Amino acid sequence: MASSAFGWAWLPRELLDLILDRLPEFTDYVRFCSVCKPWRLIALGEDESDSGYHQLHKQRLSILKSCRNKLPMLVIPTKHNAGDLRSFYSILDGKLYDLPLPLPCETRFFGSSHGWLFTIDKSLAITLINPWSGKTILLPEFKDPWGKYQPWLDENYDQFPGKAILSSDPCLNPGSYEIVVIYLGSMDLAVFRSGENAWNFLTLKRQYFFCDVLYYKGLLHAVNHFGEMVCIEDGTDRVVVEPAIPPPDFTTIHLVESRQGDLLMVWRFLNDNQDNTKCKTIDFKVFKLLRSYDQARPTWVQIESIGDQALFLGDNHAVCVSTSEFPGCKSNSIYYTEHYFDEFGYVPCGTDDDNGVFNLANRIFELHYVPDPSHKPLLPAIWIVPNFITS
Numbered sequence: 001m002a003s004s005a006f007g008w009a010w011l012p013r014e015l016l017d018l019i020l021d022r023l024p025e026f027t028d029y030v031r032f033c034s035v036c037k038p039w040r041l042i043a044l045g046e047d048e049s050d051s052g053y054h055q056l057h058k059q060r061l062s063i064l065k066s067c068r069n070k071l072p073m074l075v076i077p078t079k080h081n082a083g084d085l086r087s088f089y090s091i092l093d094g095k096l097y098d099l100p101l102p103l104p105c106e107t108r109f110f111g112s113s114h115g116w117l118f119t120i121d122k123s124l125a126i127t128l129i130n131p132w133s134g135k136t137i138l139l140p141e142f143k144d145p146w147g148k149y150q151p152w153l154d155e156n157y158d159q160f161p162g163k164a165i166l167s168s169d170p171c172l173n174p175g176s177y178e179i180v181v182i183y184l185g186s187m188d189l190a191v192f193r194s195g196e197n198a199w200n201f202l203t204l205k206r207q208y209f210f211c212d213v214l215y216y217k218g219l220l221h222a223v224n225h226f227g228e229m230v231c232i233e234d235g236t237d238r239v240v241v242e243p244a245i246p247p248p249d250f251t252t253i254h255l256v257e258s259r260q261g262d263l264l265m266v267w268r269f270l271n272d273n274q275d276n277t278k279c280k281t282i283d284f285k286v287f288k289l290l291r292s293y294d295q296a297r298p299t300w301v302q303i304e305s306i307g308d309q310a311l312f313l314g315d316n317h318a319v320c321v322s323t324s325e326f327p328g329c330k331s332n333s334i335y336y337t338e339h340y341f342d343e344f345g346y347v348p349c350g351t352d353d354d355n356g357v358f359n360l361a362n363r364i365f366e367l368h369y370v371p372d373p374s375h376k377p378l379l380p381a382i383w384i385v386p387n388f389i390t391s
Helices: 002-009 013-020 026-034 037-044 052-067 150-159
Strands: 073-076 085-089 096-100 116-120 125-129 136-141 161-166 178-183 188-193 210-216 219-224 229-233 236-241 251-257 263-270 281-290 299-303 309-313 319-322 333-336 356-359 382-384
Touching: 013 037, 116 161, 161 210, 178 210, 178 219, 188 210, 210 251, 219 251, 251 309, 251 319, 263 309, 281 333, 281 356
Parallel strands: 309 333
Antiparallel strands: 073 085, 073 382, 085 096, 116 125, 125 136, 161 178, 178 188, 210 219, 219 229, 229 236, 251 263, 263 281, 281 299, 309 319, 333 356
């Protein structure tokens, strides 16, 4: 047995390189690294001659180490992204990593959730793309069932879906995941359930004009610009909580679950400049949902601190991380990217117009990524949590 193991360990380098170049799955590459020390050294070694899947998997492993497989990265649209490459920015080491993503640079991602990106094409077919594994999921066409927006869609098809999230990772729950989309024009919701062949454009009791959605404790929750939160179960909507004081104009709202399992609502205040191409975030407020036995409904209570946590907000599925796990990630802070859409459609403002880090303690804004000025105008960046699960 020892002799056999020794023989495997010392296979010719040329043969091992051929094997590495032909391993399509990242999980296979990880298993290759685990066989023995000589194989691991070859797989991880710096060699400019590495090609094919070997080079790609080494880049993926670098990303995995950089974000520790949990911290969101920023998908950066840049002019150097040619053909099948897109840049991913790590806030921990300040580096850009390129991965193949066979989409035009001007392709807009209208959501990211559980490591998947959402795109739509001219036929209104929505595609989920996992840039880490290369897997894609093609969904039914996202067609307005009433034809209300058809003339507008002919020229603005990529602006129809405003934001989308998943209930869970399709790789982990292939037969029981849902997708919800806020679509523009009416800011209503459409839901797709795995195994079905069409989208369900929900007809609710009234029009709410939603701006964010979240699956919380297994149920779909949606919030509108007035701070009103609705729970939707089996297509039936019920108001869960109404704000004591509605947010002011030029405020957008995010829902996010804290690391302790609390539901947080974040008010994001924009300047009141009527020129939408210059919208800027100027402040944040954070609220926690509290339930009391002596009240019929839970209430939102403003909190001044989120402790050793950081929130990642934008067009992505909002994420909360523990900063104690990521030295270099700022605690009690909100990392945000541009997030602006209303009933008149999505307005791209450029990658550096409304990105930053806001500290809840000192109320100071900082930058997390400074793009090259020559890359404007481009569509906004979006947060994504690395997901290397392939099956």
